[in-house]
Amino acid sequence: xxxxxxxxxxxxxGVMASPLAHATNGYLxxxxxxxxxxxxxxxxxxxxxxxxxxxxPAGMVMVGNHIDIGLTWFKPNRSTEVKGNCLNPTCTxxxxxxxxxNGRSNFFIPSFGYNKMINADTSVxxxxxxxxxxxxxxxxxxxxxxxxxxxxxxxxxxxxxxxTWSMKLNPTNAVGVSxxxxxxxxxxxxxxxxxxxxxxxxxxxxxxxNNGTDTATGYGFxxxxxxxxxxxxxxxxxxxxxxxxxxFSKYSGLFAGQGSFDVPSNYGVGxxxxxxxxxxxxxxxxxTNYADVPSVGNSLVLPTQLGADxxxxxxxQNITALKLGVSHAYNSTFTVRAxxxxxxxxxxxxxxxxxxLAPGIVQDHLSLGGxxxxxxxSEVSVAYIHAFKKTVNGAGSIPTGFGGGNANLSxxxxxxxxxxxx
Numbered sequence: 001x002x003x004x005x006x007x008x009x010x011x012x013x014g015v016m017a018s019p020l021a022h023a024t025n026g027y028l029x030x031x032x033x034x035x036x037x038x039x040x041x042x043x044x045x046x047x048x049x050x051x052x053x054x055x056x057p058a059g060m061v062m063v064g065n066h067i068d069i070g071l072t073w074f075k076p077n078r079s080t081e082v083k084g085n086c087l088n089p090t091c092t093x094x095x096x097x098x099x100x101x102n103g104r105s106n107f108f109i110p111s112f113g114y115n116k117m118i119n120a121d122t123s124v125x126x127x128x129x130x131x132x133x134x135x136x137x138x139x140x141x142x143x144x145x146x147x148x149x150x151x152x153x154x155x156x157x158x159x160x161x162x163x164t165w166s167m168k169l170n171p172t173n174a175v176g177v178s179x180x181x182x183x184x185x186x187x188x189x190x191x192x193x194x195x196x197x198x199x200x201x202x203x204x205x206x207x208x209x210n211n212g213t214d215t216a217t218g219y220g221f222x223x224x225x226x227x228x229x230x231x232x233x234x235x236x237x238x239x240x241x242x243x244x245x246x247x248f249s250k251y252s253g254l255f256a257g258q259g260s261f262d263v264p265s266n267y268g269v270g271x272x273x274x275x276x277x278x279x280x281x282x283x284x285x286x287x288t289n290y291a292d293v294p295s296v297g298n299s300l301v302l303p304t305q306l307g308a309d310x311x312x313x314x315x316x317q318n319i320t321a322l323k324l325g326v327s328h329a330y331n332s333t334f335t336v337r338a339x340x341x342x343x344x345x346x347x348x349x350x351x352x353x354x355x356x357l358a359p360g361i362v363q364d365h366l367s368l369g370g371x372x373x374x375x376x377x378s379e380v381s382v383a384y385i386h387a388f389k390k391t392v393n394g395a396g397s398i399p400t401g402f403g404g405g406n407a408n409l410s411x412x413x414x415x416x417x418x419x420x421x422x
Contacts, residue, residue: 023074023367023385023415025321025343026290027156027360028132028266030367030385031055033111034070034419038369038383039325040339042282044270045226045236046325049381049421050113053127053164056224056238056270057176060115061123061166070111070381070419076135077102077389077412080142080356084405085398087145095145095403101359103137103151111419121168131158131182131263134358141190142356146402150210152190154357158263159183162222172228180220182243182263186251187213188357193402194306195253203307204253211250218245220263232274239267242292255295256311264289264296270323278330284323290316290346300354300399314358315351319344325367333373337383341365345392352394352407359409362387369417378422387413 023030023037031041033051043052047059050066078101087093115125137153159182166176191209194201202208220243226236243263252259268286275281291297298304298313306312325339342364347355355361369383394406 023365023387023413024132024360024362025286025341026288026316026319026346027134027358028288029130030321030341030365031323032129033068033113034072034369034381034383034417035337035371036325037385037417038337038339038367038381039282039327040323040341040365040367041321042270042284042323042325042339044224044238044268044284044286045234045272046270046280046282047226049419050115050125051111051127051129053113053125053162053176053178053222054129054160056226056236057164057166057178057222058174058224058226058236058238059166060125060164060176061117061121061168061174062226063115063123065117066113066115066421068111068113068419068421070417072109072111072415072417074107074109074415075105075413077105078136078359079410080138080359081408081410082142082398082405083408085403086405087403093145095142096405097142099138099140099142101136101138101153101356103139103153104135107135123166125164125166127160127162127164129160131160133157134360136357136359138190138356143190143193146193148190148192150190152356154186154188155213156186157184174226176224178222180222180240180243182218182220182245183215184245184261185213185215186248186261187211188251188254191254201306202253203305203311204258207249207251207253207259208306209254214248214250216246216248216261218243218262220244234272236270236272237268239265241265242289253307255307256298256313257294257309258307261295262293264293278328280327282325282327284321286321286323287318288321289318291318299351314354315348316346317344317348319346334370336370337368339367341367345390347392347409349392349395350397352392352397352409353399353402355409356407359411361390361392361409361411362413363390364388378420381419381421383417385413385415
């Protein structure tokens with residue numbers, strides 16, 4: 001148990017140094033655990049490692065005694081084009097141009113899982129992982145003509161530490177519950193035009209930008225079930241509550257509710273089919289309720305103020321993700337995996353201006369990976385994910401008070417993960 005305590009501490013420190021989730025559905029990962037990431041995130045009915053609690057806590061009792069340590073390299077590519085902006089009668093002042101948001105573009109995200117069978121039908125464990133995040137850094141500030149200075153960007157990272165209890169109800173059905181203990185960090189720079197008392201854009205001028213890093217803690221829960229309906233077909237279902245977070249007091253003038261930034265609820269169902277003794281196909285449908293979190297889901301419609309109880313936000317909509325994966329045991333020591341993941345695009349074309357900061361718009365992902373069993377019965381797994389480039393063109397997205405026109409967002413992503421388990 002000593003090794004697990006040390007690992008949790010190291011992984012927690014590493015996750016918080018890594019501000020963005022890997023290969024994303026919105027700003028949440030397509031899945032958790034390197035093995036399931038290689039299958040497009042399909043995981044609700046197919047637990048494969050001790051990170052399974054992040055996908056469906058019922059799966060932990062199916063994993064058995066296991067420890068997993070992973071590290072993922074993540075590289076997003078984001079940019080913004082501003083067109084049709086005019087800040088004076090002759091349009092000699094304008095935000096028009098193309099801006100690179102990759103001031104920082106390489107991230108390393110660790111994870112850790114520990115699961116222990118306390119008897120033949122019950123397990124307890126803990127999973128530690130980066131739940132999600134957003135990061136942009138425009139070294140050339142797009143809103144400099146409005147008075148923005150320095151780099152423009154935000155840095156949000158969310159860490160979950162998840163104790164889990166899971167039990168077999170009978171040989172074919174299991175349930176589980178996890179306590180989501182959450183810690184998040186946030187900082188913003190270059191947003192001075194939204195931080196002045198003269199234009200009353202915010203309820204708390206001075207608490208919008210350039211206040212260093214702030215932190216918040218919170219909690220929620222996840223429930224899950226898995227059931228083998230035939231010897232070759234397993235079903236699963238899971239629900240995660242909204243994770244209620246404390247306020248970012250240093251940014252009480254930016255986020256709705258005086259700095260509130262909760263983690264949205266989500267739920268999903270899955271199926272895993274053993275097509276042959278060597279081949280398993282898994283499919284998940286997952287719904288994420290971004291719009292239920294005011295700071296994320298409320299629209300940026302001025303003069304609605306930033307920071308107000310029901311203040312302006314990023315305008316994100318709820319999304320549904322479809323996850324398809326296949327796993328094939330090539331031989332007794334090597335298993336190959338592949339997957340596809342498609343999700344809705346959460347940002348309406350009328351909301352692209354503020355989402356220069358958070359362009360979580362990618363929709364289509366391709367994943368590949370595999371696992372090698374070693375002579376000592378430990379294993380090494382890898383996963384590569386590519387999120388294809390997506391562009392969202394604004395439609396009347398820049399308010400007239402900021403010169404009108406549109407912000408067009410583009411993003412693609414690549415990630416490579418490796419894990420070691422025993």
